[in-house]
Amino acid sequence: MTFDPETLVYDQRGLLPAIAQDAETGEVLMLAWMNAEAVAKTLETHRVTYWSRSRKAFWVKGETSGHTQELVEMRVDCDRDCLLLRVRQSGPACHTNRRSCFYTAIEHGAERELMTPMVE
Amino acid sequence: MTFDPETLVYDQRGLLPAIAQDAETGEVLMLAWMNAEAVAKTLETHRVTYWSRSRKAFWVKGETSGHTQELVEMRVDCDRDCLLLRVRQSGPACHTNRRSCFYTAIEHGAERELMTPMVE
Structure with missing residues (x-):
């Protein structure tokens, strides 16, 4: 089955996570x-390209x-959304220079930083 | 810092992914x-509890x-959303009985199933 990006399920803004x-x-x-x-674009170039909601522009x-x-x-999920x-x-x-955006854990009702910014 | 779920950033429906x-x-x-x-609820019970958008109800x-x-x-991400x-x-x-919802890969412009339903 040929893949068509239009067959995915987008929200009212035309976006999916x-x-x-x-x-x-x-x-x-x-x-x-x-x-x-x-x-x-992402499939074509293999360079991941998002849509920036704040800038309302492509974000390579x-x-x-x-x-x-x-x-x-x-990969696409079962609901295609x-x-x-x-x-x-x-x-x-x-953008904080950490490897992952998920660098804060919630532990015993408090926040704890798991990662420090990467040094280049 | 004490964690308060109200400090997270929710969309116009009051939800986050x-x-x-x-x-x-x-x-x-x-x-x-x-x-x-x-x-x-999820932090309190350690049983993951979502909000079902279709049923408009909690989904344990x-x-x-x-x-x-x-x-x-x-974990919470850098934008808290x-x-x-x-x-x-x-x-x-x-819900298809596969381990993960992400069981379909897009390969060379076509879809390919990576997992079969689990047998119990």
């Missing part, structure tokens, strides 16, 4: 949003920072 | 949605199927 996971270690790096064109991950995400595999991107992440995925 | 990941293997199992009360994962998710650790739930999943996470 995409989870980026390190293809090698399994670490969950970040969640961002894609529209059908971003899905198509790492285009300015150099911290690119190379697509290894794209969410993507899992297995990627090769160069450097930090988070 | 929560990614469930197998705490042991790192496998991404599913994505569903939570409101502030679902976050509080596995309450009817028995395929529960026990919370091992909750997404959660990562590290869980102990009993049986399949997906």
